[in-house]
Amino acid sequence: MPQDYDVIVIGAGTGGYVAAIRAAQLGLKTAVVEKQKALGGTCLLWGCIPTKALLEHAHALKVVQHANEWGVTIADASTGSGPARVGIDMNQVQTRKDRVVTGLTKGVEFLFKKNKIDWIKGTARLTGNGGVDVFEGEKQTLRARKEIIVATGSTPRGVPGIEIDRARIITSDEAISLRDVPKTLVIMGSGAVGVEFASIFNRFGSDVTIVELLPRLVPVEDEAVSGELEKAFRKQGITSHTGAKVTGAKVNGGRVDVDVRLADGTTKNIRADYLLVATGRGPVTTGLNAEGVGLQIEEGYIKVDTLFRTNVPGISAVGDVITFGAPGHPQLAHVSSAEGILTAERIAGQETRPINYDHVPGCTYCDPEIGSVGLTEAEAKARGFDVRVGTFPFGVLGRAKMAQETDGFVKIVADRKYDELLGVHMIGPRSTELVAEATVALRLESTVEELIRTIHAHPTFAEAIGEAAHALHGTAIHS
């Protein structure tokens, strides 16, 4: 006898667990199949949460390193100028990070109990007509009366020719749990994952080299942001090779030899403790029998429409595992949860509107932080807008001077014709928080004029947004 549910969610990551809670809130009997030992998926276990925990450690270390400047005295380090002699205890870092992660996964478990959601432990296999077999020990047979939501997520993906051994040639999954600070670290790829680990380990004391295939760091961001990050990294001692390719990597006596072909065609060999492969994430559909039930698959991803329905009636999919066809679908926790909520509401019979992916904020927690939403200047031009740009540096603000975080700027991209706000790109202190204001403004179809007339409290970092809006109209007060 199969166990019957209204909705069966496969995967308890941000897309899956949020979809399940929303479905349960709407009165649907819901189960979640998850094979990991804990709930929360990539975000909680190997992604957002652990990396940002490590970044907080890096930030704490940064403040202590500059203790003298702050007038904070530490025994043995209170004399002389320059950075205090301080170090980082990786065991304590890992203990605290694990505590944060465990606390949050238990939180999801609590939410499941509160909403009467069953956690079915094991690997799910679709069997057609609403059927799901779960394997772990004995086979369990489930049946979804209304809908199955596939939210199986993604996993770090390597590149051909570089064999990930998870010991010396590692992915972010291993990097979050390192118990030593590498002396030298080479990072392949400068997307969010790459530059965040660069910031973490550079602060912890590693000699970090980034190798990026494209001509600039953080290639999805506005070009000005890439330029500013490269400058800041150079100042901090992080080496960036852009337009460069890792042509080979060989583990050799507890270290790894990395061959790099630089932009000018010359080659370079770097001997590093670790090579971190951060070149992107691929979909997870192992054991799912996706093709067996007729799901349309494109380059490994499950094809869905704008309301996350697959081609098979009764099966939806959300999060990192999906594609709309070209162009790519953003693999972000907050996108997955928005998709999960929308899908649960649709299944419950509520009216839903497709998500506007031009309004998805992106946050990169490198140092300095990056927060951006909407079109970059280049994208806006490509779409035919008559583009106007306004930029304001954080360095001028009183608040930034106090915090000693003066790198970076806010850049606003707008359309001249209707003064329409098209994008906001920030690099600098608290940018990942400040992006929220810009996201609301875009969502409400704001004009730049509205941002100018919005009173920004003083003294705050957010003043930079108001000033950038002024600058776009050529009326910045403080520059």
Add this chain to the structure above:
Amino acid sequence: MPQMGESIAEGTIVRWIKKVGDKVDRDEPLFEISTDKVDAEIPSPAAGVVSEIRVKEGETVPVNSVVAVIGLAVAAASAPAALADKEAGSKAPAPPPPAHYHDRDEPTQVAVVAAPSTASAGRTPATVEKAHAGSTDYAIRERSSPLVRKIAKEHSVDIGQIHGTGIAGRVTKDDILGYIGQDGRTAERQDSKAPAGALVPAAIPFKPGASDHVEKMSVMRKRIAEHMVVSRRTSAHVHSVFEVNFWRIAKIREAKKAEFERSGAKLTYMSFIIKAVIDALRAVPIVNASVDGDTIVYHKDINVGIAVALDWGLIVPVIKHADEKNLVGLSRAVVDLATRARGKQLKPDEVAGGTFTITNPGVFGALFGMPIISQPQVAILGVGNVEKRPVVIDDAIAIRPMAYLTLGYDHRVIDGAVADEFMSIVKTSLENWDPNAV
């Protein structure tokens, strides 16, 4: 007038299925419309009696205009005293917007689409009390964004007239751009191309004689007329005709017919031709492309339009991602689209997005056709009648089912040799079909 698609700004009432005084059930067909893209029967949004028809057959009105009023017969008869304003209380505008455009907790939603002049009459009894309370109604109609207000000001548009699709009936940027009939940017692009239109020679004037019958063109006829002239002017049309031997296909059809019919599918010549065309499009991508100014856009998707003749004109529904379908799937898609085209059940997006078109003049007996390209595509295949003809095979005369296939192509981007390469692929696959690949 319901909104049939994002880019459709107006519609023509072709026929009133119900007349004044007729009783109508909810979802029963009320009237028939014709728009730029499709023709459709519009179901009644409410049950009642048609008390007023405001738009005559043949008239064209913007979307969201009130076209008729349905009286709530029961409410008016049973509780007239309760309603202070009988006029207002007994009438609901028709049709209200599809319910999904509004949040369920908005009782005054019907007013959102009512034209201002009819707003006071356009309330259901349930909303009368609310309306007395003040300008709630007006406030809802004014719900918009700063950007929308800016656009409205520039174009002198009354936001209250626009049907809002945002949360709680909010008028969004897309709504107003749709209303003023432009996506601001593309409109400008069209403007800059406008001078080309000046080159069209004026039609030669003539006076209809006394015995002539004069009839106004339907919306669809006007669209076809415009499109054909534009296409002839845009593309450098060239045609190339190939003769194809359908002997193998005929044998495969004969052998598999029963098997396919058992699964409810028909194995038509057309499905084989579409399949062969898809393979050829993949091999010669320039045929699956568009011209944009001085650039060539190669389409990744293969969306095959199939021209369907209607008693009242012609429509080209599109099989999206045709390359992902097998023979049965293609055959089913053709039957489904053609049936729904004739039943006026197509959705606007089902006639958009084609990357290549196939037309079949052969069904009417034509030996071959010289079809005009459906813009912005660059080629079209015309299929002639499949008929038995004497042909020479290995120096002997044999009787074989033969057909002429014509490729109409845009010589701006496709040269003769390339077009013939494309047609050779089509011919070769049709003549050498592997019976196991069915």
